[in-house]
Amino acid sequence: MSLSANYSSLTSWIEVPEGSDFPIQNLPFGIIRINGGKKRVASRIGDNVIDLKTLFVLGYMENLPFEMEDFDSDSLNRMMRKGKQGTRKLRERLLKLFSTGSADLKNHEHHVNQVVVPIDQVEMCMPVEIGDYTDFYSSREHATNVGTMFRDPDNALLPNWLWIPVGYHGRASSVILSGEAIHRPKGQQKPAEDQNPVFGPCKLLDFELEMAFITYDGKALGDSISTEEAEDYIFGMVLFNDWSARDIQKWEYIPLGPFLAKNFASSISPWIVTLDALEPFKVDGPDQQPEVLDYLKYRGRKSYDINLEVLIQPDGGEENSVCKSNFKYMYWTMAQQLAHHTVNGCNVRSGDLMGSGTISGPTPDSYGSMLELAWKGTKPIPMNDGSERKFILDGDTVIMRGFSSKDGVRVGFGEVSTKVLPTK
Amino acid sequence: MSLSANYSSLTSWIEVPEGSDFPIQNLPFGIIRINGGKKRVASRIGDNVIDLKTLFVLGYMENLPFEMEDFDSDSLNRMMRKGKQGTRKLRERLLKLFSTGSADLKNHEHHVNQVVVPIDQVEMCMPVEIGDYTDFYSSREHATNVGTMFRDPDNALLPNWLWIPVGYHGRASSVILSGEAIHRPKGQQKPAEDQNPVFGPCKLLDFELEMAFITYDGKALGDSISTEEAEDYIFGMVLFNDWSARDIQKWEYIPLGPFLAKNFASSISPWIVTLDALEPFKVDGPDQQPEVLDYLKYRGRKSYDINLEVLIQPDGGEENSVCKSNFKYMYWTMAQQLAHHTVNGCNVRSGDLMGSGTISGPTPDSYGSMLELAWKGTKPIPMNDGSERKFILDGDTVIMRGFSSKDGVRVGFGEVSTKVLPTK
Numbered sequence: 029m030s031l032s033a034n035y036s037s038l039t040s041w042i043e044v045p046e047g048s049d050f051p052i053q054n055l056p057f058g059i060i061r062i063n064g065g066k067k068r069v070a071s072r073i074g075d076n077v078i079d080l081k082t083l084f085v086l087g088y089m090e091n092l093p094f095e096m097e098d099f100d101s102d103s104l105n106r107m108m109r110k111g112k113q114g115t116r117k118l119r120e121r122l123l124k125l126f127s128t129g130s131a132d133l134k135n136h137e138h139h140v141n142q143v144v145v146p147i148d149q150v151e152m153c154m155p156v157e158i159g160d161y162t163d164f165y166s167s168r169e170h171a172t173n174v175g176t177m178f179r180d181p182d183n184a185l186l187p188n189w190l191w192i193p194v195g196y197h198g199r200a201s202s203v204i205l206s207g208e209a210i211h212r213p214k215g216q217q218k219p220a221e222d223q224n225p226v227f228g229p230c231k232l233l234d235f236e237l238e239m240a241f242i243t244y245d246g247k248a249l250g251d252s253i254s255t256e257e258a259e260d261y262i263f264g265m266v267l268f269n270d271w272s273a274r275d276i277q278k279w280e281y282i283p284l285g286p287f288l289a290k291n292f293a294s295s296i297s298p299w300i301v302t303l304d305a306l307e308p309f310k311v312d313g314p315d316q317q318p319e320v321l322d323y324l325k326y327r328g329r330k331s332y333d334i335n336l337e338v339l340i341q342p343d344g345g346e347e348n349s350v351c352k353s354n355f356k357y358m359y360w361t362m363a364q365q366l367a368h369h370t371v372n373g374c375n376v377r378s379g380d381l382m383g384s385g386t387i388s389g390p391t392p393d394s395y396g397s398m399l400e401l402a403w404k405g406t407k408p409i410p411m412n413d414g415s416e417r418k419f420i421l422d423g424d425t426v427i428m429r430g431f432s433s434k435d436g437v438r439v440g441f442g443e444v445s446t447k448v449l450p451t452k
Numbered sequence: 453m454s455l456s457a458n459y460s461s462l463t464s465w466i467e468v469p470e471g472s473d474f475p476i477q478n479l480p481f482g483i484i485r486i487n488g489g490k491k492r493v494a495s496r497i498g499d500n501v502i503d504l505k506t507l508f509v510l511g512y513m514e515n516l517p518f519e520m521e522d523f524d525s526d527s528l529n530r531m532m533r534k535g536k537q538g539t540r541k542l543r544e545r546l547l548k549l550f551s552t553g554s555a556d557l558k559n560h561e562h563h564v565n566q567v568v569v570p571i572d573q574v575e576m577c578m579p580v581e582i583g584d585y586t587d588f589y590s591s592r593e594h595a596t597n598v599g600t601m602f603r604d605p606d607n608a609l610l611p612n613w614l615w616i617p618v619g620y621h622g623r624a625s626s627v628i629l630s631g632e633a634i635h636r637p638k639g640q641q642k643p644a645e646d647q648n649p650v651f652g653p654c655k656l657l658d659f660e661l662e663m664a665f666i667t668y669d670g671k672a673l674g675d676s677i678s679t680e681e682a683e684d685y686i687f688g689m690v691l692f693n694d695w696s697a698r699d700i701q702k703w704e705y706i707p708l709g710p711f712l713a714k715n716f717a718s719s720i721s722p723w724i725v726t727l728d729a730l731e732p733f734k735v736d737g738p739d740q741q742p743e744v745l746d747y748l749k750y751r752g753r754k755s756y757d758i759n760l761e762v763l764i765q766p767d768g769g770e771e772n773s774v775c776k777s778n779f780k781y782m783y784w785t786m787a788q789q790l791a792h793h794t795v796n797g798c799n800v801r802s803g804d805l806m807g808s809g810t811i812s813g814p815t816p817d818s819y820g821s822m823l824e825l826a827w828k829g830t831k832p833i834p835m836n837d838g839s840e841r842k843f844i845l846d847g848d849t850v851i852m853r854g855f856s857s858k859d860g861v862r863v864g865f866g867e868v869s870t871k872v873l874p875t876k
Contacts, residue, residue: 160625165708188703191649192640196708197621197715201584201799202673211674213796216616216745225615227745227795249626249717250635250876276796279612284589284620285709288796291621293673321640321651371651372637372700372712373876375625452674452797 035308036435039128042144044074049431049440053308055122056299056441057104057115057264059153062145067153069099069107071122072299075147078122082142088125088133092117103157104263104300105379111244112260119304152298154205155266156242156379161203161294162369163238163270163383164195166360168314170388173400190318193360193368195382198270199291203381206267206297206444212422212451213292215276225279229451232274232405233420236386237338237396237428239355240268241362242300246376253370255326258363259303261376267297267336267428267444268383274399274419294383297428297444305439309333309432313361320364323371330361334441336387336430338396340411343423348411350401353387353394355430422450459732460859463552466568468498473855473864477732479546480723480865481528481539481688483577486569491577493523493531495546496723499571502546506566512549512557516541527581528687528724529803535668536684543728576722578629579690580666580803585627585718586793587662587694587807588619590784592738594812597824614742617784617792619806622694623715627805630691630721630868636846636875637716639700649703653875656698656829657844660810661762661820661852663779664692665786666724670800677794679750682787683727685800691721691760691852691868692807698823698843718807721852721868729863733757733856737785744788747795754785758865760811760854762820764835767847772835774825777811777818779854846874 040052050056050072060070060077068081081099083089093114098107108115125133133139165171168185171194175184188194204210212233218225242263246253253261270290277289313331334355339347365382386396395401398419402409408416420426425447431440464476474480474496484494484501492505505523507513517538522531532539549557557563589595592609595618599608612618628634636657642649666687670677677685694714701713734753743749758779763771789806810820819825822843826833832840844850849871855864 160623186706188642188649188706192704194704194708194711196711197623199584199621199798200624201801201804204673211797214676215796218612224742225612225745227747230796249628252638273796280616280618281707281709282610282612283705283709284618285705285707287618287620288792288798291798292796318648321649323651368712372639372697372716373635374623374712374715377625380625 036437040073040126041128041130041134042073042076042126047438048074049438049442050074051437051439052123052126053437054301054305054439055119056301056305058155058299059103061151061153062149066100067102069101069104072147073126076144077147077150078126079143079145086139086143089121092121094118103379104155105157108244108263108378115263115302116304119302152205155298155300156381158200158203158381159377159379161198161200161381161383162195163198163385164193164360164365165385166193166358166365167385167388167396168359169357169390170386170396170400173388173395177404191320193365195365195369196285198294198383202291203294203296206295206446208295209447209449210271210293211449213273213276213288214451215273215288216279217275218279230273230276233448234272234274234398235338235420235426236270236272237336237351237353238268238270238383238386239265239334239430240296240381240383241265243376243378243380243382245378246370249375250373252373253366255324255363255367258366261366262303262362264300264302265306266300267430267441269295269426269428269444269446270383271295272397295444295446297441299442301439301441306332306432308434308437309439311356314359316359323367324364326361326363330363331356331358332432334430334432336428339427340417340420341425341427342411342413342415345413347427350409351394351396353389353396355384355387357387357389358384420448422448424448460861464497464550465552465554465558466497466500466550471862472498473862473866474498475861475863476547476550477861478725478729478863479543480725480729482579482723483527485575485577486573490524491526493525493528496571497550500568501571501574502550503567503569510563510567513545516545518542527803528579529581532668532687532802539687539726540728543726576629579722579724580805582624582627582805583801583803585622585624585805585807586619587622587809588617588784588789589809590617590782590789591809591812591820592783593781593814594810594820594824597812597819601828615744617789619789619793620709622718622807626715627718627720630719630870633871633873634695634717635873637697637700637712638875639697639712640703641699642703654697654700657872658696658698658822659762659844659850660694660696661760661775661777662692662694662807662810663689663758663854664720664805664807665689667800667802667804667806669802670794673799674797676797677790679748679787679791682790685790686727686786688724688726689730690724691854691865693719693850693852693868693870694807695719696821719868719870721865723866725863725865730756730856732858732861733863735780738783740783747791748788750785750787754787755780755782756856758854758856760852763851764841764844765849765851766835766837766839769837771851774833775818775820777813777820779808779811781811781813782808844872846872848872
């Protein structure tokens with residue numbers, strides 16, 4: 029979208045608390061439920077949500093390519109089928125309606141009372157019906173750390189890693205919303221080389237600090253999306269915790285990849301922040317050597333400066349910050365990931381979810397998993413309460429937060445928070 | 453279901469040609485469209501389909517747990533949400549209505565003309581909306597062949613193979629129906645160890661002879677389905693061709709498994725044959741040594757005797773039978789696959805698709821892929837037209853057929869047929 033010259037001075041007539049992730053420059057999309065009613069599409073400014081179905085019914089969406097059913101829906105998928113041109117126009121309308129000085133809606137108090145709802149009166153729901161979930165493995169530091177620990181420190185990266193944005197398919201059914209607790213998974217583990225495998229609760233439960241992007245409908249099966257076209261097919265991003273059972277993974281993953289070690293749960297944050305809202309925070313991606321193949325080349329800035337943090341909150345205790353990372357550390361950009369995913373003709377659909385892979389930075393306090401932070405259990409992480417963590421314990425809540433900030437404007441993602449309960 | 457004593461002598465008042473896959477003992481489910489109209493649920497007897505929506509409207513579904521919307525639907529998912537008890541009752545009703553001697557429907561010629569439609573007047577559609585697609589790797593012969601070719605003939609099976617029904621997640625968006633052509637995929641390949649990877653059309657395009665089962669809604673996230681419960685959560689089976697690009701796979705699959713080598717297309721047959729229809733063809737599974745862990749143990753017969761065949765039809769030429777295999781060769785049963793899939797708490801949903809993995813038998817003519825049949829290209833397969841095949845060529849149509857037969861009753865799957873077009 030074309031950003032106005034006075035972008036950073038834009039304000040809303042809805043109050044936005046200091047340090048909020050949701051100024052009018054954000055305008056994320058999500059699905060809400062009020063008083064157990066029907067789910068509907070919403071946006072958010074400060075600590076209030078904007079009920080888009082009601083906004084439509086009251087006549088504020090005229091001359092936009094949407095029908096009421098697009099907002100009176102259990103998921104954003106239907107709205108997203110209008111494509112980037114549609115959702116961009118919708119975002120521009122919201123910017124206009126809610127900017128300071130705009131009186132169209134503001135002066136109709138009766139309308140405002142129906143459209144603007146305090147966040148604490150709202151239940152957040154899964155924003156999208158996920159068709160397929162793909163996870164990439166695109167942080168060079170993460171891949172290097174894993175290779176160093178489990179293979180050869182001198183050849184930590186596998187031969188294909190610098191050529192391919194390595195990815196694999198995950199499980200869509202077990203992607204859950206922030207706030208939903210999970211149970212520690214059970215599965216086969218092989219405690220020692222010369223022992224038979226055993227069955228029991230996972231002992232090495234881990235988070236993975238990721239972000240994920242959500243697609244619009246792509247092209248037909250057999251066609252490809254180029255790196256230059258990719259942003260037209262990406263709706264927005266969420267925080268993503270790709271839960272991992274390291275002991276189950278180690279025994280099962282050769283030769284077809286992780287399966288039960290991952291598919292018991294992956295958690296997402298409820299608000300999808302659009303690429304348009306993130307546009308001002310674009311930065312250069314890393315220099316890629318060796319030079320990538322033609323279909324992976326791209327021009328311009330395609331990475332994003334997004335500060336990320338992981339916190340562990342023991343049962344009844346305080347939050348402990350254990351990791352500070354940044355999305356800009358990613359070696360492969362989202363445009364490259366999507367171009368690679370479709371270069372063989374694979375089709376993507378509205379609502380597909382693509383995880384970045386664990387986002388580790390260059391320093392030990394920026395590693396995006398307990399596996400790396402505590403370095404295979406050899407460097408336990410101290411908590412404020414005197415306990416320590418090698419992996420995640422029952423009762424722990426893992427919280428991830430993220431935001432971009434520039435010229436006094438902060439655009440954030442809120443959080444994804446998940447408590448771990450004992451094995452069922 | 454309880455099979456009547458005179459099961460094999462059951463006949464229908466709808467004519468069933470000699471050797472048909474669809475006698476009244478079958479009664480599979482699918483989605484049809486007539487004259488470009490709205491999609492709806494159907495069954496099949498001989499060369500006629502049974503329009504279940506019309507059957508409902510005309511009042512023949514009374515006292516069954518279904519609504520018209522269950523049959524007036526783009527997919528079987530809604531009907532399947534009634535669970536095995538529901539679809540079993542539906543099947544029993546169809547058995548009753550269409551059996552020789554049953555006059556309720558037969559004597560209403562005006563009704564019969566609306567309900568019974570010749571197959572050649574019908575367009576077959578995708579039977580289910582697939583939530584998640586999982587592929588297993590459960591043929592010991594196939595895993596042994598692959599291990600022998602690419603690793604160590606003396607240790608062909610990987611250490612976890614006899615302990616775990618190895619599986620991985622595939623792509624749901626690119627599962628297509630029999631009859632839809634595919635384009636040869638493009639991708640990265642590494643022609644030689646000391647060379648950089650190159651990009652281009654796949655040179656080693658292969659089929660994989662598989663079958664797949666389709667689930668009912670399972671349990672909640674965190675709960676598991678036991679081997680004893682598994683059949684209650686399996687609706688039925690289809691023929692499944694899991695297309696594979698061997699050169700792309702070789703370069704990309706370490707460490708997270710196959711991705712672009714598989715997700716360009718997988719083809720299914722249109723009629724879902726229920727486990728109830730396959731019940732008479734149950735056989736013992738193979739002896740499993742070492743003894744599997746408790747959660748994978750099962751009692752009774754859980755394998756099925758299903759004859760399978762693969763044929764290659766060059767452009768404009770004749771069909772060439774290249775493989776005869778059988779589903780009973782599978783080492784891991786569907787009950788074990790589903791129990792393993794959910795033992796960590798992973799949830800399954802109505803319409804999930806689970807592939808068996810390539811079904812290879814003990815003899816070279818029973819191998820379920822060109823990779824094995826032509827043994828890495830060293831033993832080309834002759835065609836009737838004088839050409840030969842190491843892998844699949846542009847213009848080839850790959851056809852898979854399957855049926856069970858016992859006591860004069862044949863219950864079959866029809867076919868899954870897919871033509872390969874040149875790279876787009």
